Amino acid sequence: VAPRAASAAAARASPLLADAADDFVPDMSRRVIMNALLAGTTAVPGLWLAGGDAYFFLPAGGAGGSGGQVAHDALGDDVTPEKWLETHGVGSRALVEGLKGDATYLIVTPEKKIEEYALNAVCTHLGCVVPWNAAQQKFICPCHGSQYDATGKVVRGPAPLSLALAHVNTDSGKVVLSTWTEKDFRTGLDPWWK
Numbered sequence: 001v002a003p004r005a006a007s008a009a010a011a012r013a014s015p016l017l018a019d020a021a022d023d024f025v026p027d028m029s030r031r032v033i034m035n036a037l038l039a040g041t042t043a044v045p046g047l048w049l050a051g052g053d054a055y056f057f058l059p060a061g062g063a064g065g066s067g068g069q070v071a072h073d074a075l076g077d078d079v080t081p082e083k084w085l086e087t088h089g090v091g092s093r094a095l096v097e098g099l100k101g102d103a104t105y106l107i108v109t110p111e112k113k114i115e116e117y118a119l120n121a122v123c124t125h126l127g128c129v130v131p132w133n134a135a136q137q138k139f140i141c142p143c144h145g146s147q148y149d150a151t152g153k154v155v156r157g158p159a160p161l162s163l164a165l166a167h168v169n170t171d172s173g174k175v176v177l178s179t180w181t182e183k184d185f186r187t188g189l190d191p192w193w194k
Contacts, residue, residue, distance in 0.1 A: 068169060068176035071096040071106065071118075079106070079175040081114055093132040095121060098177045099166055103129050105152075106168065106175065118177055119152040120164035120193070130163070139163070153186040162186055164193035 026034075071079040079096055088094055088108050098104025102122055107115035121139075123130045128143040138155065139148040147156040152163030165180035184191050 068167075068178040069099055071098055071104065071175040071177050073097075080173060081170040081175060084108075084114060084175065085112060091134075093119075095129075096175070099179060104166060104177065105132065114168055114170055114175060116168055117180065118166045118168050120166065122164070123159055124154070124161040124163065125157075125159040151186050161192050165191065 073079050073096060076097075084106065085108065088106075090108055090110050090112060092108045093105045095103045096106055096118075098118060098120065102120050105119040105121055107118070109115050119139075121129050123141045123143065123146055125141065125144055125146050128141050130139045130141045130146070130148065132138075133140045137150055139152065141147070141159065144158050145156070146154065146159035148159070148163055149155050152165070154160070154162045162184065165184065166177045167180055169176045169178065179194070180191055181194060182191075183189065
């Protein structure tokens with residue numbers, strides 16, 4: 001009984017094998033075209049996603065630019081020297097949105113000009129925004145009592161470092177802030193915020 005079943009199965013399988021052998025097999029040029037289409041349809045979305053990742057991880061500004069960022073007021077408008085000096089008097093220290101979106105103080109000099117440096121308002125102890133105390137003529141952190149003089153130099157802890165500096169440029173008709181990379185004029189040390 002077993003040999004008959006095996007021969008019947010072989011007889012049924014042989015026409016299928018013969019049919020498979022006669023099937024059309026694409027030539028090499030068609031296979032190359034299909035492979036290219038497959039590679040292209042997977043490469044385009046892959047490169048699109050990789051480009052998005054690269055754009056996310058690369059810093060804004062890139063190389064070759066001015067390296068500066070226009071300061072913005074509380075309403076998000078660009079700060080211009082003329083408008084700023086109309087509304088802020090001599091000795092004022094008022095906040096703008098500065099580098100990396102941090103709160104930054106612009107200072108008005110006795111000559112009724114914007115000081116050539118700005119102060120990052122973030123406390124170097126735990127990151128609180130440090131308000132200017134006009135009565136005591138210094139910045140006093142409300143969180144833990146750190147104090148900074150009028151130039152942002154730390155005068156009382158627990159803050160370990162002075163407030164970060166930024167260059168101020170008004171030549172373009174707008175207040176442009178850029179990273180301070182030179183020695184800190186208050187301490188004579190290299191800047192810690194680079």
